[in-house]
Amino acid sequence: MKFFKASASTSSSNPPPTNVSLISHLKVGGAGQISWNDDIAATDTVKTLFNQLAGLASVAGPYLQTSLGLVQEIFAIVQDLKDKDNWDAYIELARKAMLALQDLAVSEKERGRLIFPGTDAAVLAEGINKGLKNLQDQLQEYAQLSQPKRYLKHSDHKKSVIKLATEINSVISHFNLKGDLEKLSQMALSAENVREKLQQVSPSIRAEVKRRSTIDESQVDHRPASSHQQYSITADEASALSELQRLMKRMYFRGEGEDLAGVFDEDSNEPPNSEQDSIDDAQTALKLLDELCKVDDSFDNKKALGQIRDLSYFLDRLGLYEESLSVVRLFAALCRRKANDQEASALDLSNQAFALMCLSGSLHRVGHFKEALASSEEATAMFQKMAYREPKRYNPSLVLSQRLLVVSMIEFGRLDEAVRLCRQSLDILRTIRRNKPKTLTEEFAGTLLNYSNLLSETGQHNEALEAIEESVKLWRSLHAARPAAFQSVLGMALNNYSIQLSDAGRRGEALRAIEETLELYRSLHAARPAAFETELARTLANYSSRLRDVGRHKEAREAIEQSLELWRSLHASRPGAFEADLAGALHGYSVQLSNAGKYNEALVATEESLRLCRSLHAARPAAFEGELARTLQVYSIQLSEAGKHTEALEANEESLALYGSLYATRPAVFEADLAGILHNYSKQLREAGRREEALKAIEKSLKLHRSPYAARSAGREEGLAKTLDEYSVQLREAGRHKESVQMTEESVGLYRSVNTARPQPALKADLAMALGTYSNRLSEVGRHQDALEAVEESLSLFRSLHTARPAAFEGHLALSLNGYSLRLVAVEKHSEAVQAIEEALRIFDSFADPGSAWFQGAHSAALDSYSTCLSHVKRPQEALSAIEQAIVIVRPLYDTDPNAYQEAFAEVLHNHSQRLNDCNRPADALEAVKEALQIYQHDGLKLKGHADALDSYAKYLTATGQDEEAAEVRQTAAVIRSDQALE
Incomplete structure (x- = not known):
């Protein structure tokens, strides 16, 4: 995962992040107009006031939308709870809160300003929102109890509601200066109000002091032990914000005559604080708080502002992000008031901009992204003017x-x-x-x-x-x-x-770079486990990917398992903070499981990753759209491998819609991805019998793969080669055999080129599979010796891969042996053909995952080939037994998913008819081939097998004295072959 790269949301078992739940029940019209959701019960007074307040959203901005979302959410939970006992209290609280906010918004509107983050008006609005949020949290906690537990806790719940109502009323009581914003502002930032708000963080700090006194200092991770503050920012983003915060700390409150730029000179840079050298953060925060609470007059003098700034810094280091945000809001509002004074200096203006930067970071940490953006935009605009x-x-x-x-x-x-x-x-x-x-x-x-x-x-x-x-x-x-x-x-x-080295195909250098990284972080983690757990987990995940790139799969799987264990531990303590990271680790784990042939376990891991991604995408669509699309694509492929073709197609279509949206805005970034998605989509459409749509999709994919953008992308040749491979299959099914061979030849050429430039196991496997496909295409156009040479090369590659990693390549080796046996039959090397297919069947007998749809289909194909080989060495009864075993396996697959298995089933039925005829059972042979022909005719497959089945049908008709009908059938077969030749 990259620095500053967003990637997945809270799982269904956890409450959503704060910023998600606030708007989950909001009704937003096409023009963005908010209105009351009529599905939620409330009094007409509340609904009317809500809709009036919604009209002021353009003035009050994110604060008012948050307030409205909280009110709507509270009533939605109350409706689910059927909490009639406290109904009047909820109605009165909502009414008072919205009236107070309306007064504030109207006053700001009359002055022609928005309620910007870091303003006195924002401090007032946030006071109400905090009270409403506490009430919502209490209701959610109560709602999650079982019915019997609710009954037992009913009295406690009512007391909590009364207590919270009192707190909210206390905040609202300050809004008795209707229309007088100047007095409201003075009240919001009065020494008494500031002191009161600062004192509210004391219990959290004292709790942290107590926690730290009971644990080993090496395990202190600067986060509360059981924080309820779960936000959808990734560990990468948290690291980025911490680094920026450290840099900002050096710049605050320089003396009037000092050069701000000078603090960045090489000699003045201070190294980052370390736990070993720093005094205890919690004790320092308490000391600062005690000093601040002794202030009697204004808090906007340099010393007090510096102390407030430092207090927020230590609260962040303690992981008390909500408490820090409360302090930073005051800090920014006080700096703004000082900067707005007529006698304000340039230093006051720069300090206001710095305070806004600090506020942006705090807002970002708790998931208030719109407010964070507004704060950083204002800070940047101020510094642009000063610079x-x-x-x-x-x-x-x-x-x-x-x-x-x-x-x-x-x-x-x-x-x-x-x-x-x-x-x-x-x-x-x-x-x-x-x-x-x-x-x-x-x-x-x-x-x-x-x-x-x-x-x-x-x-x-x-x-x-x-x-x-x-x-x-x-x-x-x-x-x-x-x-x-x-x-x-x-x-x-x-x-x-x-x-980035890996993306550029420089995989050896990429591995060396990540090995150096791992050495650095293992050293840091050994000294301070809690402080560097996230970095070690992330590095192990990337190390796993780099090992996989160079074919060291066992080590890769061990690395991702270590990473996943760390992420699960981190996610258990703070779900919101580590959800995206856990989703990414699960994705990597799923890939490694697939490589090891553990397909069912891989699917389970992807399903867990997908749940996380959906939740994160719901919270932050723009940031997580790409991650959700990628995960859906992997899920689709794995569903298809598990034989769940309908579900696979649905997942692919959802992924395709997301990638289409991403491609429309950034074609250079997502063209190669979209091409790959279209390739997989086309393959699944083909398997679903939607051949015309499939052909259009694969042609779109091919066009994108050949575009200038895609030509510059990493892995372009592999993507193009895979698409050509699939295109050849579809051309074959459309009866366009010559074009099919041409596409396969181009695909093999690309794989050879890539494998020569970067000889790695994954690319060797791709070349081996392409050669197997090429062998099939050559055989279909009668080039049997060329087909044999191609499959021999494929088999040699797969034997080498299987020796290194038996579990990962046993299926591929078995399929390659199957193809080899058929090519040997074509050149009349029948004894060798039997030996090859028997080796394949021995592999199938010991297969690691015999229950999968893939295994059953491949096993059936091998038994079909075995029957053919036995027939050629004059062992008719054994040949018949083998083909009947194949039918027993493939018929249920066809019944479950006809589109995916129609060709395979038709071929097995045709071969069954031939084996019956070899055993002198022409009448039974006739019935068997009729069933095969029904499938060919019904599904419109333009395959050589259709004409061959018609030839057999004519042969059986002749054997049973039906010469006239046999002649008509032979004529139909000739027409089909003629059409295929023309195409």
């Missing part, structure tokens, strides 16, 4: 604000804008470093890393690789000078570098 006037002083600050804005843009899928912003930042940094080469090295390296990952996400792979190589070089120089300070961030950069 225009004084570039030397403010450009470093502008660069940092732009990095934070990029994080928010990515959440909403605004990747192209994020790329442009990164370029602006790099231009600024290069200009500064031109005169001072040692200045801003850390910021330059970090911005290059983000830029590289964004370029990769937008399909600019060569430029991405150049950028990350420059970034890694800079991180190496910083690490060489101060290993302890930069060991972790060098590991992160190498992790990303490994991914």
Whole structure:
């Protein structure tokens, strides 16, 4: 998983992240207008007030939408609970809360302003929202109890509702200054109100102090032991925000005469704090809080603001993100008030912008992405103005604000804008470093890393690789000078570098890079397990992928299992924070299970990953659309392999719709992916009997694979070769045999080229399969010796692969032996053919997963071939027994899924008729071939087998004295062959 790359949501067993549940019942019209959901019961007064307030959403912005979502959600839960005892209390609370918010929104509208994050109005609005959210949490907790437990807890629940109502009423009581926003503002940021809000975080800090006193310091992970704060940000995003926060901490509140840019000089950079050297965060936070609560007058002096800022920093380090956000809101509002003063200095303005950056990071951490974006946009706009006037002083600050804005843009899928912003930042940094080469090295390296990952996400792979190589070089120089300070961030950069090297096909270098990363993180994790558990888990997952790329599958599976174990542990403690990471690990695990031939276990892992992805996508569609599409595609393939073709097609169609949307906005990024999806979709359409649609889909896929965009993508040759392979199958079924052979020849040529350039087991397997298909096509056009040579080469490759990894390639080897036996029959080497097919059947007898639909179909085909081989060595009764075993296996498959098994079943029935005829049972042979012909005729298969079956039918008719009918049948067979020759 890449730095700053979003990827999956809360599972059905966990409550959704905060920002999701707030709007889950909101009714939003086509024009974005919010209105009351009529499916939810409430009084007319509440509904009317709700709809009036919805009309002010454009003024109050995300705060009001959050409020409306909370009110709607509360009544939805109450309706499910049938909580009549507290109905009047809920109605009164909703009415009072919405009236107070209406007063605030109207006042802001009259002044012509929005309720921006970090304003005094936002502090007031958030006070109401926090109370409503606490009530919603209480209701959700009560609703999750069983009916008997609800009955037992009824009295406690009522007391909790009364207590929460009192708290909300206390907040609302401040709104008795209707229309007087100036007095409201003074009240919101009064020393008394600020002190009261600061004191509210004390219980959480004291609880953390108590927790830390009971555990080993090496296990302290700066997160509460049982936090209820579950948000949909990934571990990557959390790391990014922590790094930005550390950089911002160095820039706050410099003296009036100090140069802000100077704090980034090489000599003044402070290394990141370590647990060993830092004093206890919880005790420090308590000390700061005690000092702040002694303040009697204004909190907007430099000392108090600095202490509030530091308090939020330590709360973040403790993992108390909600408490930190509450403090940062006050901090930003106080800084804004000071900056709005007529006597405000340039330093006051820059401090306001810094406070907005800090607020954006806190909002992002708890999943308030729209507010986070608004805060970072405002901060960047402020620094742009200041940097225009004084570039030397403010450009470093502008660069940092732009990095934070990029994080928010990515959440909403605004990747192209994020790329442009990164370029602006790099231009600024290069200009500064031109005169001072040692200045801003850390910021330059970090911005290059983000830029590289964004370029990769937008399909600019060569430029991405150049950028990350420059970034890694800079991180190496910083690490060489101060290993302890930069060991972790060098590991992160190498992790990303490994991914991009792999994407570029440089798999050996990619493995070496990830091995270096793993060594760095194992060392860090050994010293501080809790602090580096996420980084080690992520590195192990990437290590598994790189091992798989070079064919070291056993080690790859062991690595992903270690990674998955770590992610499960992290997810159990904080589901919202680690959901995407767990989904990604499950995806990697599923791939490894498939490679090991454990298809049922792979499907189970993918289903779990898909549940997580769906939930994350529901919470943040733009950020997780690609991950959901990818997971659905894997799920579709695995369902198809399990014989669940209808479900597979449905999953593929859902994936295709998502990829189509992604491709429409970013063709360079998603063209190769869309081509691959269309390939799989076409294959499944063919298996469903929808051949015309299948042919159109595969031709679209082929067109995309040959496009300029796709030609630049990593793995282009493999994707094109696979598509040509499938296209050849469909051309064959359409009776276009010459074109089919041409497509297969091109496919084999591509696989040879790729395998020569990058000789790896996965590519060797692809070449072996392509040669097997090529052998089949050559045989169908009568080139039997060429067909034998092709399958011999395929078999040699599969024997080599099977020796190295028996479980993964036993099925492929058995199928290759099956094809080999038929090619030997075609050149009349019948004894060798029997030996080959008997070896295949021995493999099937010991197969690891005999219950799968794939195994049953392949086993049936092998028995069919065995029957043919036995027939040629004059063992008719054994041949008949073998084909009858094949029928017993394939008939249920055909009955369950006719489209997928029609050709196989028709061929087995035809061969059965021949074996019956060999045993002097012409009447039975006649009935058997009739059933085969019914399938060929019903499904419209334009196959050579249809004409062959007609020939057998004519032969049996003649044997039973029906010469006239036999002549007509032979004429029909001739017409079919003629049509196929023309096509």
